[in-house]
Amino acid sequence: MCTKNSILNIVIITIILFAANPASAHFGTIIPSDDIVTQDDSKTLNIEVKFIHPMELHDMEMVKPKQFAVIHNGQKIDLLKSLKNDRKISSDPNKKSSLWTADYKICRPGDYTFFIEPMPYWEPAEDVFIVHYTKVCVNALGLEKGWDQPVGLETEIIPLTRPYGLWTGNLFTGQVLLNGKPVSFAEIEIEYLNNSPEGIKRVIPPADPYITQVVKSDKNGVFSYAMPRSGWWGFSALNEAGWKLENEGQEKGVEIGAVYWVYTRDMK
Amino acid sequence: MKILNNLFVLTFMLLLLNGTALAHKVNLFAYAESGKIYTESYFPDGRPVEGGKVLVYDSRNKLLLQGVTDKKGLFNLKIPKIDDLNIVIKATMGHKNSFKLKKTEVEAGK
Numbered sequence: 001m002c003t004k005n006s007i008l009n010i011v012i013i014t015i016i017l018f019a020a021n022p023a024s025a026h027f028g029t030i031i032p033s034d035d036i037v038t039q040d041d042s043k044t045l046n047i048e049v050k051f052i053h054p055m056e057l058h059d060m061e062m063v064k065p066k067q068f069a070v071i072h073n074g075q076k077i078d079l080l081k082s083l084k085n086d087r088k089i090s091s092d093p094n095k096k097s098s099l100w101t102a103d104y105k106i107c108r109p110g111d112y113t114f115f116i117e118p119m120p121y122w123e124p125a126e127d128v129f130i131v132h133y134t135k136v137c138v139n140a141l142g143l144e145k146g147w148d149q150p151v152g153l154e155t156e157i158i159p160l161t162r163p164y165g166l167w168t169g170n171l172f173t174g175q176v177l178l179n180g181k182p183v184s185f186a187e188i189e190i191e192y193l194n195n196s197p198e199g200i201k202r203v204i205p206p207a208d209p210y211i212t213q214v215v216k217s218d219k220n221g222v223f224s225y226a227m228p229r230s231g232w233w234g235f236s237a238l239n240e241a242g243w244k245l246e247n248e249g250q251e252k253g254v255e256i257g258a259v260y261w262v263y264t265r266d267m268k
Numbered sequence: 269m270k271i272l273n274n275l276f277v278l279t280f281m282l283l284l285l286n287g288t289a290l291a292h293k294v295n296l297f298a299y300a301e302s303g304k305i306y307t308e309s310y311f312p313d314g315r316p317v318e319g320g321k322v323l324v325y326d327s328r329n330k331l332l333l334q335g336v337t338d339k340k341g342l343f344n345l346k347i348p349k350i351d352d353l354n355i356v357i358k359a360t361m362g363h364k365n366s367f368k369l370k371k372t373e374v375e376a377g378k
Contacts, residue, residue, distance in 0.1 A: 039367060107299075108297065109295065109297045109308075109310070141297055142293065143295065143297075143310055143312065143314060144312040144313060144314075145312075145313065145314040
């Protein structure tokens with residue numbers, strides 16, 4: 001029999017556990033409606049931009065990013081004006097500004113690297129601001145050129161594995177750069193987007209360490225991870241910025257993340 | 269014996285070269301603009317398909333015209349017909365691919 005006190009205790013413990021849960025990691029997210037555009041596919045991509053805990057599917061509040069653009073054939077195309085706030089398809093309709101979407105029409109062959117630079121996100125639980133520079137590459141019409149080129153962000157992951165056409169179980173290898181230089185022994189957090197692909201059963205992690213996988217780079221900033229399930233995988237290399245931001249009159253540190261998303265398919 | 273060894277090395281190298289070429293699929297991309305159809309033929313790494321044969325078919329699979337790609341892998345032609353066009357690229361060693369240019373796209377580019 002439950003008493004008022006015991007219910008209150010359970011509620012308090014649950015709140016504390018959720019607040020203190022160190023297992024889930026924040027991820028900047030850019031998910032395009034297609035990763036490889038072929039002749040027969042729609043040439044219009046729908047791109048979702050979010051700030052989430054991918055494995056647990058928690059959305060964070062996200063204001064309009066500072067930068068949203070695509071690099072194609074060495075040229076940067078500014079797409080910020082095409083970003084729209086779309087609450088209808090947010091996983092939590094009560095939250096404001098949690099999901100941004102844009103349509104982009106593919107006109108020519110080649111690799112399209114989409115990226116965002118979000119506005120700094122204040123995380124009171126960690127007493128830091130978070131800025132995740134996030135990238136994803138879409139290949140179009142058989143021309144595989146451009147995926148290995150840096151965008152020129154403060155920090156970013158450069159794929160050393162071609163980041164599309166990946167089978168489940170493939171090894172993804174990347175290099176972490178900070179101000180254009182490799183980061184020795186960087187920590188990379190990896191999470192599975194737990195609603196992809198549509199229709200398959202969600203993963204229930206048996207313990208917290210399964211939520212976020214962690215690997216470290218070598219002295220040249222190079223890391224690898226084999227992806228065990230089909231769907232979207234996010235790689236996030238975290239560093240502390242050399243600059244600070246102010247919150248309520250106090251200087252606070254800034255966690256800058258280099259995030260990269262890739263898609264895997266089962267061999268059938 | 270030395271000749272045999274050299275032959276073995278040569279055969280192995282030829283096999284390797286052949287393997288590399290087979291891994292390179294050819295592609296053709298086409299669009300219509302200002303009364304013309306522009307075609308670009310390329311390997312996945314961006315190298316142009318030079319001297320490739322381009323064949324343009326209408327929706328009834330009738331060959332309308334053909335041409336050869338230049339050093340940049342390009343071949344341009346006047347719009348031959350407002351129709352769904354199937355544009356085929358044939359490169360060396362049996363490499364072949366095609367691109368479907370829709371009637372609406374041809375019409376928009378006339």
